[in-house]
Amino acid sequence: MSRSPDDLKSTQNSPMLKTLFPSIDALTQALQSAGYFADRRLATAVFLALRLQRPLLLEGEPGVGKTELAKALSIALQRELIRLQCYDGLEQREALYEWNYAAQLLHMRASEGRGEVTDVEREVYQGRYLIRRPLLQALQTPAPGAVLLIDEVDRADEPFEAFLLEYLGEYQVSIPELGTIRAEVTPITILTSNRTRELNDAVKRRCLYHWLDYPDRDRELAIVRAQVPEASEQLTAQIARFVDRLRHSPFGNAFQRAPGIAESVEWAKALVALDTLVVDPEVVADTAGILFKQREDVAALTHALAVDLLRSDEDEAA
Ligand SMILES: Nc1ncnc2c1ncn2[C@@H]1O[C@H](COP(=O)(O)OP(=O)(O)O)[C@@H](O)[C@H]1O
Numbered sequence: 001m002s003r004s005p006d007d008l009k010s011t012q013n014s015p016m017l018k019t020l021f022p023s024i025d026a027l028t029q030a031l032q033s034a035g036y037f038a039d040r041r042l043a044t045a046v047f048l049a050l051r052l053q054r055p056l057l058l059e060g061e062p063g064v065g066k067t068e069l070a071k072a073l074s075i076a077l078q079r080e081l082i083r084l085q086c087y088d089g090l091e092q093r094e095a096l097y098e099w100n101y102a103a104q105l106l107h108m109r110a111s112e113g114r115g116e117v118t119d120v121e122r123e124v125y126q127g128r129y130l131i132r133r134p135l136l137q138a139l140q141t142p143a144p145g146a147v148l149l150i151d152e153v154d155r156a157d158e159p160f161e162a163f164l165l166e167y168l169g170e171y172q173v174s175i176p177e178l179g180t181i182r183a184e185v186t187p188i189t190i191l192t193s194n195r196t197r198e199l200n201d202a203v204k205r206r207c208l209y210h211w212l213d214y215p216d217r218d219r220e221l222a223i224v225r226a227q228v229p230e231a232s233e234q235l236t237a238q239i240a241r242f243v244d245r246l247r248h249s250p251f252g253n254a255f256q257r258a259p260g261i262a263e264s265v266e267w268a269k270a271l272v273a274l275d276t277l278v279v280d281p282e283v284v285a286d287t288a289g290i291l292f293k294q295r296e297d298v299a300a301l302t303h304a305l306a307v308d309l310l311r312s313d314e315d316e317a318a
């Protein structure tokens, strides 16, 4: 993993990031301007990933804002967002590059047809016959560089994780016909995982790590307020309190999948569409399909539980 000073110079970009985000507060502000509300710990993790030029691995339940962070960061940094969505069976050629066989073949036919005596094999393994996939695109994005989102990496298999190591450790990849390709500008790299399985230690070692939890009530309030400004302050507060209690109540375990932030936002939009002024247990029952996407979970949200989750803070204190 040793790099000569020259290599480092060619991929260094932190001076620019330093002026953009001189402090964690400045970064928090920039993310907020891009519509993303980060708490201090998350902002610190992102700040350090930028300063240390390390990939950032975000783990957490679905719907806590992992993917959204990468999007907001690309807006805040005014960098192109390049996204690699992982899935079971994802292969290197879909992540890195593949050769454009059809074009290569055409080139060879044409050379043959013209009766040219050239080194056809060398000619067809040139950059212009290369189809660049996200990893390669990210490495070759000119200044100011890209934000690369490797989304839901836990969905890919272990060989794929092993394949990522060279990129994650050294921001470079090897292509047999072309050699080693290094980053022109270090891509800001965000990996996310819903933790459906444990990731390889070698991947984790190359990344900074942050566990992204559900937001606290105030942050959720801020998010819903920002995304559904037409909802009244009372309604927004009720939603944030209800969802927060639902996730943390002892009955929370009865649910297979707690509502994420997207569900809170959806719910607020739905309640506004229904002209709801105050949430009551009947409204909860009628709209439970927005909070939950599983039949069992909808059933687990009983009338009695809804009453309990809707009680006011004063009742709680009493
Ligand atoms: N911190 C946040 N600030 C603003 N909106 C957020 C935040 N976190 C999540 N959201 C909203 O919640 C939705 C779901 O978040 P997402 O990033 O897709 O979750 P994940 O990738 O963790 O499953 C986003 O589309 C966004 O609207």
Ligand SMILES: [Mg+2]
Residues within 6 Å of the ligand: 063, 066, 067, 068, 151, 192
């Ligand atoms: Mg996501």
